[in-house]
Amino acid sequence: VPYPIHQDQDHAEYEYIVVGSGPGGAPLAANLARAGHTVLLLEAGEDHGHSDLQRVPFFADANSEHPAMSWEFYVSHSLNSTQAQLDSKFTWRTPNGSLHVGHQDLPSGSEPLGIFYPRTGTLGGCSNHNAMNMVYPPDADWEFIVDLTGDEGFRAERMRELFVRLERNEFFPEGTAGHGFEGYLAIVLNDIDLVANQTGLLELIRLTMIEAGDASSDVTNEEVLDLLQRDQNRPDPDRYQQHSVFQIPVHIDAQRRRSSAQTYIYDVLTEQEASGSGNHTLTLRTNAFATRVLFEDNTKSAQPRATGVEYLSGVAMYSADRRYNASESGTLHTVHASREVIVAGGVFNTPQLLKLSGIGPRAELERFDIPVVVDLSAVGENMQDNYEAAIAVEGSRPFESPFEDCTPFEDGDPCLADWRYNASGAYGQGAATVGMIMRSSFSSNEDADLFFFGGAGGLFRGHYPGFSREEYPPNTFGWSVVKMQTRNRAGTVRLRSKDPRDVPEIAFNHFEQGGRQDIEAMAEGFEFARSVFELPGQEYGPFEYTIPAPGETAQRSIREEVYSHHAVGTCAMGADDDANACVNSGFQVRGVEGLRVVDGSVFPRVPGAFPVLPTFMMSEKATDDILAAVAEGL
Numbered sequence: 001v002p003y004p005i006h007q008d009q010d011h012a013e014y015e016y017i018v019v020g021s022g023p024g025g026a027p028l029a030a031n032l033a034r035a036g037h038t039v040l041l042l043e044a045g046e047d048h049g050h051s052d053l054q055r056v057p058f059f060a061d062a063n064s065e066h067p068a069m070s071w072e073f074y075v076s077h078s079l080n081s082t083q084a085q086l087d088s089k090f091t092w093r094t095p096n097g098s099l100h101v102g103h104q105d106l107p108s109g110s111e112p113l114g115i116f117y118p119r120t121g122t123l124g125g126c127s128n129h130n131a132m133n134m135v136y137p138p139d140a141d142w143e144f145i146v147d148l149t150g151d152e153g154f155r156a157e158r159m160r161e162l163f164v165r166l167e168r169n170e171f172f173p174e175g176t177a178g179h180g181f182e183g184y185l186a187i188v189l190n191d192i193d194l195v196a197n198q199t200g201l202l203e204l205i206r207l208t209m210i211e212a213g214d215a216s217s218d219v220t221n222e223e224v225l226d227l228l229q230r231d232q233n234r235p236d237p238d239r240y241q242q243h244s245v246f247q248i249p250v251h252i253d254a255q256r257r258r259s260s261a262q263t264y265i266y267d268v269l270t271e272q273e274a275s276g277s278g279n280h281t282l283t284l285r286t287n288a289f290a291t292r293v294l295f296e297d298n299t300k301s302a303q304p305r306a307t308g309v310e311y312l313s314g315v316a317m318y319s320a321d322r323r324y325n326a327s328e329s330g331t332l333h334t335v336h337a338s339r340e341v342i343v344a345g346g347v348f349n350t351p352q353l354l355k356l357s358g359i360g361p362r363a364e365l366e367r368f369d370i371p372v373v374v375d376l377s378a379v380g381e382n383m384q385d386n387y388e389a390a391i392a393v394e395g396s397r398p399f400e401s402p403f404e405d406c407t408p409f410e411d412g413d414p415c416l417a418d419w420r421y422n423a424s425g426a427y428g429q430g431a432a433t434v435g436m437i438m439r440s441s442f443s444s445n446e447d448a449d450l451f452f453f454g455g456a457g458g459l460f461r462g463h464y465p466g467f468s469r470e471e472y473p474p475n476t477f478g479w480s481v482v483k484m485q486t487r488n489r490a491g492t493v494r495l496r497s498k499d500p501r502d503v504p505e506i507a508f509n510h511f512e513q514g515g516r517q518d519i520e521a522m523a524e525g526f527e528f529a530r531s532v533f534e535l536p537g538q539e540y541g542p543f544e545y546t547i548p549a550p551g552e553t554a555q556r557s558i559r560e561e562v563y564s565h566h567a568v569g570t571c572a573m574g575a576d577d578d579a580n581a582c583v584n585s586g587f588q589v590r591g592v593e594g595l596r597v598v599d600g601s602v603f604p605r606v607p608g609a610f611p612v613l614p615t616f617m618m619s620e621k622a623t624d625d626i627l628a629a630v631a632e633g634l
């Protein structure tokens, strides 16, 4: 498909410059351009949106390890390095330069790297490699922002309107309450027939529903399949208050292709091209890695004003990119913004770019001789994440698998053909067959604080080099138990050097705050899963535990093996007078003018179990705030 990319290199001034094309930056850039403003969208990665790897939902994990798409970070999970290295996924660089995962047979002299945390350096950001789970957060997460900032625009009812605007639901009947049908982001449920055909899995789901009190003990398989298709994104404020089992909504379209921030950019560029007017309000530059936001003294106020961005053009300019070559230094460009610069580089790169530009804690900036524009201690602090941990079993016989005939990455793969020509089959589905919410006794309100996702024939136990190629025995069943409402705010992103091409030091400092409660809450989730596995008389049982290992407590397994990939909060939103806030509720960076942050960094706490939908919603909110400012002549 010819890509109508508009990459003019001639213009040096736009009204808005947006750095980063993930769920935060891309919709905002597209919306502002549609509203008639000239916008330059800078994306460090390339566009791979039309490759099968990004379009076929099943290939999501492979994207996370693909050299041309993945940004490979190694992060620290624990302040205590001995504790951190107990994780079986802890990765080392061996003396011969190869990677080694875990402590077994570790060559002496190996250097500790940490835990692999993939993000994408590609058009569309992490919405182009993630697991596509598209779950509406509890209303309490929006009301929390209202309480924090006083901004009524974050009320749950108002945020629902923004969701309706961005959603193109291609599963529920048009007119279904609380949903949108004309937005840019397609949402569906997995094909229920694939569950219906997995007898063993269906039996486990039925028992789980009964044990949860979500269905009566005589519930039939047909009723279970109907219940699974309930709408977890419905507008009822109490939708997190019932221990229930359902299919997880996913950002996939009716043709079973990934729908994402990239597809929205593509649609807007196509729209511009088709109009024939030559009026390209949106300009996209890929392979454009921003290294600094530029400021000028302001004639109208005492605060410096963001006026532009410096960026390097070139392939793989950032050292998290596996193709990085230090001797390829790219070409430095400067572009100017007559109205605003918007940073949307994601939770690791946004604080790094702000600090490199002189916005951050004074002591840290001075350590690297970076001239201080604003001493802002919140930048790179407050990082939070959902915790996830796996509980897995092996049954007495293999589960049926929809992947039985598939031959991934080989010529003549029948499953790829089924996806391509029939828009059906195993490849067009989100990875998690089933989801569940449950309230532990540690929830801080009436809502569930645990979200389970899982399926038969495989399991997800976190990221490590090679995770996308791992195969599990076909008699495996695994749940990932996700902790919502996590208590820890001790994560940090700090500079390693003043070289923008260097990755920062990323430390999650798991369980430093409220660790005992969060671990115990997750252990209650494990206990519930066990109560189902241990029900007598199951056709695919008895089940033997593989995680936690026999004899290992849930608490120990969770503490050692916990993982996460939903980080937020490194430029957190707060009240105007809150010195610990990075941006105000209008996404404006404190202490300067003409600069906003619009991405996952701004969440003051982790939204629900899955941040991608809330981040898309933030982008819509920021669109409204910016357009309102224009209307007011600001």
Ligand SMILES: Cc1cc2nc3c(=O)[nH]c(=O)nc-3n(C[C@H](O)[C@H](O)[C@H](O)COP(=O)(O)OP(=O)(O)OC[C@H]3O[C@@H](n4cnc5c(N)ncnc54)[C@H](O)[C@@H]3O)c2cc1C
Pocket (backbone or CB within 6 Å): 019, 020, 021, 022, 023, 024, 025, 042, 043, 044, 045, 064, 118, 119, 120, 121, 122, 123, 124, 125, 126, 127, 129, 130, 131, 132, 133, 134, 135, 288, 289, 290, 291, 344, 345, 346, 347, 349, 350, 353, 565, 566, 567, 598, 599, 600, 601, 609, 610, 611, 612, 613, 615
């Ligand atoms: C493996 C994985 C699976 C996930 N699965 C799910 C899921 O199923 N459901 C869910 O809700 N969430 C999921 N997430 C999280 C979710 O995708 C992210 O929270 C979301 O994409 C964050 O959006 P963002 O705009 O903040 O940043 P990102 O998506 O990270 O986008 C940032 C973009 O900015 C670009 N960029 C960064 N620095 C620069 C620079 N200096 N110059 C130019 N460009 C730059 C990057 O290349 C990237 O394209 C997953 C995340 C990962 C890593």
